[in-house]
Amino acid sequence: xxxxxxxxxxxxxxxxxxxxxxxxxxxxxxxxxxxxxxxxxxxxxxxxxxxxxxxxxxxxxxxxxxxxxxxxxxxxxxxxxxxxxxxxxxxxxxxxxxxxxxxxxxxxxxxxxxxxxxxxxxxxxxxxxxxxxxxxxxxxxxxxxxxxxxxxxxxxxxxxxxxxxxxxxxxxxxxxxxxxxxxxxxxxxxxxxxxxxxxxxxxxxxxxxxxxxxxxxxxxxxxxxxxxxxxxxxxxxxxxxxxxxxxxxxxxxxxxxxxxxxxxxxxxxxxxxxxxxxxxxxxxxxxxxxxxxxxxxxxxxxxxxxxxxxxxxxxxxxxxxxxxxxxxxxxxxxxxxxxxxxxxxxxxxxxxxxxxxxxxxxxxxxxxxxxxxxxxxxxxxxxxxxxxxxxxxxxxxxxxxxxxxxxxxxxxxxxxxxxxxxxxxxxxxxxxxxxxxxxxxxxxxxxxxxxxxxxxxxxxxxxxxx
Amino acid sequence: xxxxxxxxxxxxxxxxxxxxxxxxxxxxxxxxxxxxxxxxxxxxxxxxxxxxxxxxxxxxxxxxxxxxxxxxxxxxxxx
Numbered sequence: 001x002x003x004x005x006x007x008x009x010x011x012x013x014x015x016x017x018x019x020x021x022x023x024x025x026x027x028x029x030x031x032x033x034x035x036x037x038x039x040x041x042x043x044x045x046x047x048x049x050x051x052x053x054x055x056x057x058x059x060x061x062x063x064x065x066x067x068x069x070x071x072x073x074x075x076x077x078x079x080x081x082x083x084x085x086x087x088x089x090x091x092x093x094x095x096x097x098x099x100x101x102x103x104x105x106x107x108x109x110x111x112x113x114x115x116x117x118x119x120x121x122x123x124x125x126x127x128x129x130x131x132x133x134x135x136x137x138x139x140x141x142x143x144x145x146x147x148x149x150x151x152x153x154x155x156x157x158x159x160x161x162x163x164x165x166x167x168x169x170x171x172x173x174x175x176x177x178x179x180x181x182x183x184x185x186x187x188x189x190x191x192x193x194x195x196x197x198x199x200x201x202x203x204x205x206x207x208x209x210x211x212x213x214x215x216x217x218x219x220x221x222x223x224x225x226x227x228x229x230x231x232x233x234x235x236x237x238x239x240x241x242x243x244x245x246x247x248x249x250x251x252x253x254x255x256x257x258x259x260x261x262x263x264x265x266x267x268x269x270x271x272x273x274x275x276x277x278x279x280x281x282x283x284x285x286x287x288x289x290x291x292x293x294x295x296x297x298x299x300x301x302x303x304x305x306x307x308x309x310x311x312x313x314x315x316x317x318x319x320x321x322x323x324x325x326x327x328x329x330x331x332x333x334x335x336x337x338x339x340x341x342x343x344x345x346x347x348x349x350x351x352x353x354x355x356x357x358x359x360x361x362x363x364x365x366x367x368x369x370x371x372x373x374x375x376x377x378x379x380x381x382x383x384x385x386x387x388x389x390x391x392x393x394x395x396x397x398x399x400x401x402x403x404x405x406x407x408x409x410x411x412x413x414x415x416x417x418x419x420x421x422x423x424x425x426x427x428x429x430x431x432x433x434x435x436x437x438x439x440x441x442x443x444x445x446x447x448x449x450x451x452x453x454x455x456x457x458x459x460x461x462x463x464x465x466x
Numbered sequence: 467x468x469x470x471x472x473x474x475x476x477x478x479x480x481x482x483x484x485x486x487x488x489x490x491x492x493x494x495x496x497x498x499x500x501x502x503x504x505x506x507x508x509x510x511x512x513x514x515x516x517x518x519x520x521x522x523x524x525x526x527x528x529x530x531x532x533x534x535x536x537x538x539x540x541x542x543x544x545x
Contacts, residue, residue, distance in 0.1 A: 052515045139515050151498055165516045179494030189494055259498040374492030377482040426495055
């Protein structure tokens with residue numbers, strides 16, 4: 001009786017994994033098929049006509065090493081400055097973040113700073129963004145994290161999508177800036193390639209649910225206001241907002257050519273903290289939205305299926321772990337012959353789910369499309385990341401479970417990723433040129449190179465303040 | 467024997483990764499370029515954003531978009 005029960009559980013788990021795998025095969029094939037296609041070429045002329053006013057929110061808590069870099073970049077954007085408002089939200093920082101932001105605000109009229117006191121601040125990114133939203137006056141609200149470094153023309157690329165009234169939000173592509181730093185950053189970069197270039201891109205092409213990633217993206221202001229802004233009670237406020245946008249009848253567009261650099265986590269410890277937050281937040285969203293997605297009249301069937309798979313993505317490593325726990329006793333108990341074959345296939349599934357839930361073939365295809373042939377050599381190492389993610393998701397799951405059972409209120413304070421500003425060394429000049437292969441190639445006149453050589457804050461290298 | 471076989475297989479699988487880590491030939495980061503933004507003269511028209519619920523505005527916008535495309539093509543026809 002026990003064996004039959006275990007066999008049934010095992011088969012269900014394998015079916016779920018196969019479904020997930022098929023979904024990713026479709027994504028990978030779609031990305032290959034559409035590679036290089038210049039979508040909506042004819043609309044480019046019209047696209048440039050759509051130039052709404054834009055407010056950019058930059059939440060920052062103790063980001064003195066990177067805030068100067070992004071604010072400087074804001075001044076270099078090609079978007080007309082009379083249509084731009086940049087709001088740096090100094091969320092009760094205890095370092096020089098507010099000071100640096102203030103200096104930029106004094107110099108550039110379109111840059112504003114919102115200072116939050118110790119009493120108001122420190123309640124998380126969603127809270128900081130809501131505080132900034134009160135001061136945003138333009139039609140489109142964009143968000144960038146303080147450690148990001150966008151293309152100069154990124155606002156044009158993102159805002160043109162709002163010409164379609166059905167588009168409620170847009171998301172750009174994230175590329176790891178400090179990739180050469182160590183093995184962690186290199187593997188995170190591969191995850192990002194698979195996650196954006198293949199996964200997000202394919203979901204956009206197939207008319208599924210591209211996800212708003214919390215940064216390098218934006219919303220219509222009236223939509224964001226009508227949704228009540230960011231939900232401060234969930235850890236994954238971006239995933240939460242993604243589903244609220246879709247449930248409200250709007251779509252999200254992923255813009256692959258709108259690229260922005262980020263500083264990836266640099267150690268396994270910070271990787272754990274970041275992914276734990278993502279996993280727990282995603283699980284909270286799954287509990288909050290799964291039923292609503294199923295019931296929604298605004299979503300097509302394919303969107304519902306994709307939405308459910310997306311919401312529950314962080315449960316997958318736990319299911320793989322569970323399939324081990326069930327499969328090993330079945331193998332030892334020598335159950336039926338066909339089930340042994342299924343057991344043998346588990347390692348294949350395990351290997352297929354490596355990375356940030358983008359399977360190895362998806363990462364490989366992404367690296368290929370990105371012309372990163374040699375970087376593909378690192379893909380086998382992603383197996384370790386997957387095992388690590390299994391532990392992260394399990395701990396997050398237990399935490400969510402206990403929170404629900406004991407009605408414990410989750411503490412949504414900043415569990416922020418520290419940014420070292422190491423990405424500065426890979427930025428050649430303000431014109432967005434990169435070499436990054438060899439430190440000796442950097443231009444000595446470059447402000448960032450200067451800041452690195454003299455071990456000073458890059459902001460001061462820009463402004464000449466010592 | 468099985469254990470030895472599996473270990474060897476895993477090691478062989480990981481050799482390229484260790485080689486790339488030891489002597490990186492593609493350590494990134496990938497260069498991102500700023501494409502040239504062609505500022506069309508019609509940019510000045512700057513269409514207003516419209517709400518999904520405002521049917522008349524959506525209709526007006528669609529008509530205006532088509533007209534803009536037609537106007538944009540006219541100089542090419544002359545050539």
